[in-house]
Amino acid sequence: MPTIHPTHPFRTDQANIERLTSLLLYLGQPKRGSTEKDNMALRLWASSTANALGVSCASKAHLFPSFSLSRCFSTVLDGLKYATSHEWVKHEGSVATIGITDHAQDHLGEVVFVELPEPGVSVSKGGSFGAVESVKATSDVNSPISGEVIEVNSKLSESPGLINSSPYEEGWMVKLKPSSPSDLESLMGPKDYTKFCEEEDAAH
C-alpha cells in the first residue's frame, strides 16, 4: 500500500513520483511538428497536473542526478516565415524582425558571441548580415529578405545565450525596413519549415 501524505491526497511513494515525473517532463517538452501554442498548452497541463499531484516538474535533480531529458524536437512558431538557412522573419507593417530558429541554435550549440551589423547598413536576401560564435565555430547568419537595418538587439553583446534560450523572442537579432515585399513570398511557412527540418535531419 503506497504511503499517502495527509495534506496531499495524491502524493504517493518514491517510485510513483519518479514515474510520474518522467511522464510529466516528457509531456512538458515541445514536440516536433506542433506549434508553440500546442506546446504551451501541453506545458501548462503538465505543470498544473504536477502541482495537483504535489510533484515539481521544474527540477527533480535529486531524483535524477545525472539525467537530462534532451530536446529531440525543435520549436517552430506560427505567424513567422522561414528560410532554408534556418533564419525566421516576423513581418509587422514596415518592420521585419529576424533571428535564427530553434533548430539552428540547437545544432550550433552554446552561443558565446554575436556579431551584428550597424543600423543603416543594407542587407540583401540570402546575404550574410552577421555571425554567431558557438565555442569553436563562427557561423554566418543570412538575411531572408532585403532591407535596411533599423535596429539591432544590443542585449546580445552581454547575453549571447539569449539566442539559445529564447531564439524567437529575446534572442531576436536585427530589425529591417524591408525593401522588397515579394521577398517574403518565397519563404516557408511553419508547416513547410517543419517538414524541411525533418527531411534535412533524415537525409544525414
Added chain:
Amino acid sequence: MTTSQARKIGLPLMNLVRLKGAPILQQLHLEEQLLRTSSDNWCIINDGTNSPTIVMGISGKPAELIELELVLQNRVPVIRRFTGGGTVIVDRGTLFVTFICNKDAIPGLQPYPSPIMSWSRLLYKEVFRGIGDFDLRENDYVFDNRKFGGNAQSITKNRWIHHTSFLWDYDVKNMAYLKLPTRAPEYRSARGHEEFICRMKDYLPRSAFIENTIKAVGTYFSSRSIQSEAIDTSPDTAFPHSTKLLTKQELEAVFSSR
C-alpha cells in the same frame, strides 16, 4: 581501370596545397579568401610557421587571453582570426591542417560544428591508427587525456572550414604569453599548460603525419596538388579579410585601460 581508380571517379575533388614555414597571417588570409570566394574543396597543410605568433579566435579579448606586458615587451605578433575558438601560440613546431569544403562534399554530413568535428575525428583516427590512444575530447584532439591539436571552424551558407593547429613540439617559455582561459573544456580539469598538452613528436615522425593525413584525405576525396603560387590572390580577387594583425597601438591601448 583498377578498383581504386574506379572508386576515386565518384569522389569529389580536393585541391591539396602544401606549404612549409608560411607565415600564419598569410595562411589565414588565404584560407578566408578560399572559403568566401572559391567553390572548390581545399586541403592546406602548412609545415610550421616562420615566427612565434599568438592567434586568438574571432571574439578574443587580448586583456583576458594574453599576458600583455610580456607580449608588448617581446614584440610578439598577435592575430585575431576569422574562425571561432580559443587562443594559441604558434611557431616552427606547429603543424597546420585545414579543410575547406562545400557543404555537400561529404555525403550525409550536416554543416554544423558538431558533425564536422565528428567527421574530422574519423579522418584523424585513420591518420593515427596504431599510434597512441587518439581521440576527440570535447573539441580537442588528444592522445590519452592530453591535447595536441586544437580546432576552429567557420560555417557559411554553402561552405565550411575546419582548421587545426597541431603541437608537433612547443617551447615551454612561449606558454608564458598565454593566460589560463576562463572558458576551458571540462576534461582540462584545471590542469596547467604542461600537464594538459603533449607533443606529437613523441608519437610519430613529422613526415609520417603529413603522409598519413594526405592518405586519409584520399578516403573521402580525389586529391590533386596545387602550388600555392597558382592560387589567384590578385587585387581583382581582393577580399576584405576579417583576420587582422593587431597593432602595437591597439595592444598598448588595451594594456593601459586595465
